[in-house]
Structure formats: structure tokens, C-alpha cells
Amino acid sequence: xxxxxxxxxxxxxxxxxxxxxxxxHTIDEAQIKAFASQFDPQPFHTDEAAAKDTFFRGxxxxxWHTAAITMRLNVETGLPFEGGLVGAGGELNWPxxxxxxxxxxxxxxxxxxxxxxxxxxxxxxxxxxxxxNQHGExxxxxxxKLVVPRSPGRHx
Amino acid sequence: xxxxxxxxxxxxxxxxxxxxxxxxHTIDEAQIKAFASQFDPQPFHTDEAAAKDTFFRGxxxxxWHTAAITMRLNVETGLPFEGGLVGAGGELNWPxxxxxxxxxxxxxxxxxxxxxxxxxxxxxxxxxxxxxNQHGExxxxxxxKLVVPRSPGRHx
Numbered sequence: 001x002x003x004x005x006x007x008x009x010x011x012x013x014x015x016x017x018x019x020x021x022x023x024x025h026t027i028d029e030a031q032i033k034a035f036a037s038q039f040d041p042q043p044f045h046t047d048e049a050a051a052k053d054t055f056f057r058g059x060x061x062x063x064w065h066t067a068a069i070t071m072r073l074n075v076e077t078g079l080p081f082e083g084g085l086v087g088a089g090g091e092l093n094w095p096x097x098x099x100x101x102x103x104x105x106x107x108x109x110x111x112x113x114x115x116x117x118x119x120x121x122x123x124x125x126x127x128x129x130x131x132x133n134q135h136g137e138x139x140x141x142x143x144x145k146l147v148v149p150r151s152p153g154r155h156x
Numbered sequence: 157x158x159x160x161x162x163x164x165x166x167x168x169x170x171x172x173x174x175x176x177x178x179x180x181h182t183i184d185e186a187q188i189k190a191f192a193s194q195f196d197p198q199p200f201h202t203d204e205a206a207a208k209d210t211f212f213r214g215x216x217x218x219x220w221h222t223a224a225i226t227m228r229l230n231v232e233t234g235l236p237f238e239g240g241l242v243g244a245g246g247e248l249n250w251p252x253x254x255x256x257x258x259x260x261x262x263x264x265x266x267x268x269x270x271x272x273x274x275x276x277x278x279x280x281x282x283x284x285x286x287x288x289n290q291h292g293e294x295x296x297x298x299x300x301k302l303v304v305p306r307s308p309g310r311h312x
Binding site: 040 | 191194195196197198199200210211212218219220223224225227228231232239240241242243244245246247248249250297303
């Protein structure tokens with residue numbers, strides 16, 4: 001199914017409570033403005049001065065930028081799933097804003113595993129990923145439904 | 157709270173069932189690969205040939221790219237809310253992939269309005285945004301919780 005490393009995990013290798021931690025990414029003002037100018041052009045994401053008088057009281061990253069960085073961290077160092085990370089959907093919360101200079105990492109936990117009834121070669125893993133800054137504040141909680149293949153030798 | 161146009165909507169102007177439709181955005185292969193190389197570097201988002209043998213059976217946009225385009229469309233032409241679009245979180249589903257050449261637009265509906273008890277100057281609007289391609293297929297459903305200010309003259 002992929003050219004990924006052979007030590008990647010199949011659905012059969014996962015268990016509820018299994019945890020993973022990603023590497024870190026430091027976000028700066030230039031990244032925040034570049035993302036926002038392309039996808040979320042609002043003053044609190046593009047202009048420090050204007051941002052002071054808004055809900056955010058200062059420049060903040062778009063929540064979608066935090067989500068995209070979380071994906072990058074999970075793809076590269078967070079979740080070593082066979083076939084890569086294929087999301088069917090999920091729930092997102094942004095309890096606190098991501099600010100310029102923040103160093104983010106992602107802590108993930110498997111909270112559910114459901115083999116597909118109709119497609120015996122795969123299933124859904126539910127994974128909660130918390131994106132955390134250098135102060136230990138959670139800036140995003142993502143509960144994602146990921147499509148994960150079953151091990152060829154281990155499903156009927 | 158902002159420099160946005162005076163015809164923007166406050167929480168008090170919203171009603172359940174209210175609908176909004178955005179302009180369109182056409183996504184191409186270059187956009188898909190650029191986003192994926194930065195935020196979701198997996199073969200099915202970066203390489204047509206490799207993508208053929210994956211779950212997606214061909215190049216597909218990252219779901220986070222579809223989400224980011226949806227945000228851009230809603231910010232600019234979809235949801236004319238006072239103070240802009242500030243999301244507290246939401247639920248995402250990607251029922252079908254976004255493909256190179258797809259022309260997307262967003263159809264949104266207000267499904268809930270809850271004034272804040274603790275902060276009388278604002279409330280939460282729950283808005284379902286369906287991102288739809290040129291074939292009428294829904295590629296994303298986002299149920300978002302948005303923080304919307306109340307009209308200064310209309311809350312106690």
C-alpha cells in the first residue's frame with residue numbers, strides 16, 4: 001500500500017491507551033502572516049497593530065494553521081501508521097491561540113479501534129492529538145478518525 | 157471591535173435556518189502539491205504516480221487544504237459576521253476527496269445560536285458549512301462553533 005518504512009503500525013498493532021509524541025515546530029510571525037494571507041485573511045492573523053483591538057488581543061495564528069502544523073508533525077514524527085495518515089474526519093477545539101514564537105509539539109493517544117465490517121483490510125482508529133506549546137498550554141485538541149490498514153496476515 | 161463593513165451581522169441578526177453561499181475557488185495540482193509539501197507531505201498529496209496505488213487512487217488534496225480553502229471562502233464571501241470569523245472549534249468530515257481541477261464553493265447554514273451567560277457582549281453561533289465541488293459532491297462538512305459579538309444596542 002505504500003513505500004513507508006516496514007516498522008509502521010497496522011490497525012492490529014494499535015491498542016487503546018497507546019501514546020505517541022511528535023518532534024517540535026517553532027512558528028514565527030512570518031509563517032503566521034503567510035498562512036493567513038493565503039487562507040484566513042483577517043486582521044488578527046495578519047497585522048499586529050490591528051490585532052490588539054480584536055478578540056485575540058494580539059497576533060494569533062489561524063486555527064487552521066495550527067491544524068496544518070499538527071498534521072505535519074503527526075505525519076513526520078508523531079503517528080507511524082502504515083499507509084500514512086488518512087483522516088475521515090474529526091472534532092477540533094482551539095482552547096488557546098497559537099502566538100508568534102510558540103514551539104509546538106503533539107501528544108497523541110489511541111482512544112478507539114474499530115475494524116471495518118464491510119472492508120476486512122482496514123479499520124478506523126480514533127486518535128486524540130493535543131497540540132501543546134512551550135508553556136504546556138494546549139492550543140488544539142483534535143479527535144481524529146483515521147483509516148488504518150489491517151496487517152495482511154492477521155485479518156480473516 | 158473591527159474595521160469591517162457596517163452591514164456585517166451581529167449574533168442578534170442571526171436566525172436558525174439562515175443560509176449563506178460563498179464564491180468559488182478552483183484548485184489545481186500545483187496548489188495541492190504546494191500545500192502538501194508544507195503541511196501534509198504524503199505521496200497521495202504530492203505525487204500522481206505514487207498516489208495511484210494508495211487509498212485515494214490518484215492525487216487528492218490534503219483534507220486540511222480543503223479546510224483552509226473553505227475558511228478563505230467563508231472569510232471573504234461566505235459568512236459576513238461582525239468581528240470576522242473566530243472559531244472555538246468544530247466537527248469536520250471529508251466524505252469525498254478534493255481533486256486537481258475541482259471548483260469548490262461553500263454553502264452554510266446557521267443551526268444554533270447561544271448567547272454567552274458570562275459575557276453579555278457575545279455568543280456562539282453554530283454553523284454547518286458544506287464544501288461542494290462542480291459535480292455537486294460534498295467534499296467537506298464542517299460544523300463550526302463561532303464566537304460572534306452581540307449588537308451594542310441590543311443586549312442587556
